[in-house]
Amino acid sequence: MEMQDRFIDSTLMNFVSDMNLMECPQKYALAPKQQVDDTPSGPTSQTRLNDSSWSQEVEDDVRTAPLMMGSPRYYSRGARGNAKSKRRRIITVVQRQAANVRERKRMFSLNEAFDELRRKVPTFAYEKRLSRIETLRLAIVYISFMMDLLENT
């Protein structure tokens, strides 16, 4: 049993060495913006943007929505936003802020899952913190490696 553990340990170390993920040590503190507070930063007035929650056939002038909401900066709508949307959902500022808070919490839990995954994949202690994409790719390789190990023992 111990022999097998040692075998796996040394194999793991070789595996990690092969991953070519060794870089200079540095602490990768949490991003400065990582404060998940529930206090929205935008305007707080409960401005009703529209009477109905869905607008009628909105075509081109969709850029007005963020401006109407008093957004401090301009956000374009992304590629999918150009798709022919029959009916557009109009939400209040309060609803938008609540959605932002939910989204922050969702991303926070996603990052927690990434952190948990980082702890599962083997890396050297002094190695710099893996990025999300590095974590996913290393996990894929690691799982494949372990499956091969199981098949060959």
Added chain:
DNA sequence: TAGGCCATCTGGTCCT
């Protein structure tokens, strides 16, 4: 200074 990474905002779509 360019590029990578990340947090955040936002609107569209899907689902309950």
Added chain:
DNA sequence: AGGACCAGATGGCCTA
């Protein structure tokens, strides 16, 4: 109707 999920855009931080 509203929440979850998704993806694009943007700006800030950090490193080579």
